[in-house]
Amino acid sequence: MSVGQSIPRVDAFEKVTGRAKYTDDLVERNALIGKVLHSTIANGLVTKMDTGDAEKIPGVVKIITCFDVPDICFPTAGHPWSTDPAHQDPMDRKLLNRRVRLYGDDIAAVIAEDEVAASRALRAIKVDYEEYPLLLSPEEAMKEGAPLLHEGSPRNILAHTTVEDGNYGEAIKEPGLIKIEGVFETPIVQHCHIEPAVSFAYMESGRIVVVSSTQIPHIVRRIVAQALGIPWGKVRIIKPYLGGGFGNKQDALYEPLNAFMTQALGGRVVKLELSREEVFYATRVRHGEKIFLCSYVRPNGRLVARKYTAYSNQGAYGSHGHGIAAKGTNVFRQLYQDEKARLVDIYTVYTNTAAAGAMRGYGTPQAVFAVESHAEDIARQLNLDPLEFRFMNVMPVGYQDPFSKNVNYFDSFRQCVEKGKTYIGWDEKRKRYQNQTGHLRRGVGMSLFWYNTAVWPISIEVSSCRMVLNQDGSVQVQLGETEIGQGADTVFTQMTSETLGIPWENVHVISTQDTDITPFGTGAYGSRQTYVGGMAIKKVALLLKEKILENAFTYTRIQPCDLDIVDGAIVLKSNPGQVLMSLGELATETLYSHAHAEHITAESTLQAKSNAYSFGCAFAEVEVDIPLGKVKLIDIVNCHDCGRLINPQMAEAQVHGGMSMSIGFGMYEQLLYDEKTGKLLNGNLLDYKLATIMDHPHLEVAFVENYEPTSAYGTKALGEPPTVPGATAIRNAVLHATGVGINRIPMTPHVLYPAFKAAGLL
């Protein structure tokens, strides 16, 4: 009925009028205020804590220190649980940590009657530390003799993986190969969702309820229970509207501590809201990575063998850990198909920076920066057309990945590149900008990207859904998949409308997840929801439709198999224009039937055992001011094959947001740590240079709609991919403009000026 149409967001009115309820809007008047005391050293041990003065401050209700919490290490990553210990996330932190691993670690918590008392108490707590040497980078942390952040992680290596496709050692012996190397560095950046981490917790009938701004309510339920050491059914998580997450809220951040606070007070309501500064230094960040690439290529451009070595900065705690570096290697292993061999060697290493977790793109922006910068460099070095070089080596149509069984059904790369080229004026500008001189030079660059929808077979992919038919023929839809600002509820509405055959206005997606009653689904991550949630919706809508048509027999005397639902009416399949009865009449008659009364509902779990490639590219045009070391983005286009578009306007908006993130990633954003103390230097929205509308040119978006056959509605990942290629396209445009390849982002003047100088441009 409505898939493919740009219907208005179902939550637009609520959000525009300010009526939509976010977590903080729901906090009770009499809630106590919880605040966290963060360490003022980055590596060491709390030896003593004196809370005497703090306890005397009027309004202080309770102080909990790292000496008071359960001796339970728990995982925080928002992955589906695995009953196989080998697939469980690192369990390496307690509710409060005596062993301090970053500047800003959680070492105590105050609960008070108001904000002022809580803040005063934080300042009044005296802490003695034993301090260890600071480790800000994987290089430092892996050195022999460096203090270990976590027992059981020698050389501070959380994980190390080696994968070899083919025989790399043999392959590189082929005579005549050209060896090309590159080292690429990406920054630690932060999600900068507008709504901070915020939750409130209370108890009811001996169970703990946490209302939280989370992408993953069902997963947070499990983690809270694990952290407190209580049965999982004793925890209930409620997720209201969300002011953004971008992966940061795909971790259990402070919900476990908030739950512990209310438990410690016998169930009183406690609110725990982080300041912007705390969000910066004490939640999650994108892994900074250093990636070494070494390619062996024939003079004609055919890749024969490559090696990918990466060091991923995990920061203080495991969180999503090695999964990020691992997903990055799939960019390397799959985007281009070497003729003979590939070798991967990746390390995820604990350091004293903020714990790195999930962030939109999940390791692929880093890997694409390395792989696609390197690809550009190879083409340049071999004097090949960069697009021709890419198409010579890119994953071919029909490719099937041996592990995930994913198939590349379409020529998406060429189709997307064609659109990008046309928009940016590629052929003409590549020539026009070839031999520039002077201070201001222009260039065009591009980058492909690889992305893989959802997480099967690494983790399970499961989505449950329930639909409830009302007497007027409208339907409620409940599912565990979450609206986090991306528009999920709207596309779920459209999908339900489509399969049931009712107007979208008659579909009410229940936006709030409540783990007590919401069918299990794992939530917003991995760009999975339209894909996996869509499958669940289709399955359950068909179940509901079947029940409806079975009941319709009673009133129409026509077999269910010969009936259909069109535009909210029961019709004959053979004559869909003639309405037999409205769905509302059917629902009402059935619910109140003396012969057979039934509340028609349907529920089921869908387990997805597939996923889908979601490819595309970006093209960018820049103007470089060489003496200023400044890049001005002139134009940029993202081209995506995300399958069929459910809601074109919202899809475009989704891409806009990702492009903005990618621009920031390439040009402005980075967390800077003090090299002596490990303190975050720019952890606020003034000093942290987020890309804003002021920094954007027009953001052009183009789509290629190849209907994805494994997908219920033909759609695949679009949530994360938009963040991936932009930074690299800009980097390659700067290379085109100046001849200088910048291998470290963000490309600030601090990076560009020395690079241009070294290249003799200044």
Add this chain to the structure above:
Amino acid sequence: MSVGQSIPRVDAFEKVTGRAKYTDDLVERNALIGKVLHSTIANGLVTKMDTGDAEKIPGVVKIITCFDVPDICFPTAGHPWSTDPAHQDPMDRKLLNRRVRLYGDDIAAVIAEDEVAASRALRAIKVDYEEYPLLLSPEEAMKEGAPLLHEGSPRNILAHTTVEDGNYGEAIKEPGLIKIEGVFETPIVQHCHIEPAVSFAYMESGRIVVVSSTQIPHIVRRIVAQALGIPWGKVRIIKPYLGGGFGNKQDALYEPLNAFMTQALGGRVVKLELSREEVFYATRVRHGEKIFLCSYVRPNGRLVARKYTAYSNQGAYGSHGHGIAAKGTNVFRQLYQDEKARLVDIYTVYTNTAAAGAMRGYGTPQAVFAVESHAEDIARQLNLDPLEFRFMNVMPVGYQDPFSKNVNYFDSFRQCVEKGKTYIGWDEKRKRYQNQTGHLRRGVGMSLFWYNTAVWPISIEVSSCRMVLNQDGSVQVQLGETEIGQGADTVFTQMTSETLGIPWENVHVISTQDTDITPFGTGAYGSRQTYVGGMAIKKVALLLKEKILENAFTYTRIQPCDLDIVDGAIVLKSNPGQVLMSLGELATETLYSHAHAEHITAESTLQAKSNAYSFGCAFAEVEVDIPLGKVKLIDIVNCHDCGRLINPQMAEAQVHGGMSMSIGFGMYEQLLYDEKTGKLLNGNLLDYKLATIMDHPHLEVAFVENYEPTSAYGTKALGEPPTVPGATAIRNAVLHATGVGINRIPMTPHVLYPAFKAAGLL
């Protein structure tokens, strides 16, 4: 696992600690305040309303008058809807009424920023009326020429029914029959639930949400939509904890108006809470009835034919209407089985008193007062032992009602009477108090009662349930049946525990109904919930168990049919002592299975096409002070066969509350109207004489547990029956003490003194 045990109420801790959230606890800080303007005449027409001054009062947001509301007459009774117009409830009122039918009718509403502004505005509205003659009783209202309250109800008769079993005219011709007559009058009383009618309403995404203190959320949803003329799916009702209802909240009281208020303001939150005084005069009351009984009986006491004529005072609006008088006639028609014939002739008549609706007992307290007072009078007149007379005529074991198909399986009457007799010392006291003189005289009396669980086949009986299995083997239960203070959630917990084989502590009944997601059930009335809700729970628990055991095969390799769940563990039926795996392990493995992941839930609708007799009696001992016209209740016992007891302690508490109501009904309570203006004279808890602990002797409760075969857990009605027999037992004890039969309750000095005087005792 726990049925039959007195487990603590599952909501005890929340309620005792004040944490349980009632409607008013949930209202948002910034809610607007709605108030209703009530008419100051009882019968007439609003000719003009001037809101000019009121609108100028600061803080007043909107004023709605009876000239502004939709021209829609809607029903208010909390019955399941019927698609057959002949079975629909009277639709005779609008949101606000220009045609005024009681002193206190709703004629306008004010919405303001605070209580003060709203109250000031109410006072500032000027109303002009055209006034008609006042009709306080059915007699007055039925007179020729009396003004009609509702078009289409000639002589103000809402309904008139005649039923004849056998041939009454022929039967009474039998020679030698003794004709005995009696006229009995019962008062208009009020429910006096502690929590007043209160709700708040707002809109989200174009739909209206009403959070309300109601017994019947799913029904209120329908009525709100009908009243506003919008699709039913556009309304969402949420029911939090409830501070009592007793049937008053089995009507849509002010939810429709509250919904209209928020709609009129584009969705702003508006709270509408009634004062105690408004609850008295503007909500619902128990029908006052005047019942004429005429019996033809053989000298040996065998009833040959009887006639029952009743006038039921409906008050201003239809509400539950004729259903109350009709249910009362079943007491007459079924409790005693005349040998030849019975004739029923009942009228439900509109008057200018408060609209009468459902109240605990639903017409049976009135009918039992008539029938059992009359029975006592017959026995006395024929000089028969009152118990022998009763057993000679009472419904025999094995009786099947031809309409409802109900079977009287047990000799409950004799078993209950035996317990009551023994407790009160019947045989000894009947003799001892026989020939008293003097001012203070004692007596013992008794009354049987008839009650019929649930409402089939008058209305549909439908209850839907959903269960959700958590990873730790605990379960959430959702059903439309409501906790209103009676302990429903606790017995639902016990039932679920019993059928699933898990500890009751692992069952979480979702107490809040939300019509968007709660499976359809009609709510708390007709003493139906343990009976019909119990069936739904058993059905769905067995469905869930089946799914669990099917999944258990994967891990145990034992066929589901050979498995069972005992104490939260999967066991072999043939060796239940040996645990194969815990239910928690099974749930976790299944939810996170790579092979087959499933969130195990179950849901279904149960339609009950049976109901069950729930019989018993009360015995009372009184001391009468003849000159003071005062009755002191010395002792009282209620004996119930309500089938198997789910929770004996809570069952006893339920009976205590009912007994208190019955004492008040017989001795103290009545709404008094000014005969000139129709204004309620005693509509507050000071002037209305509610029976309290000060007026009670020890309340003794006895049970006979005959397992009801049609019931899922062997239980049947206990919600309402406790209110039924007490008043009559007291009346018959007064008769025993004084020889004077008081045929009008409450037995206040105003009634007793003239009666004793007329009987020559003074």
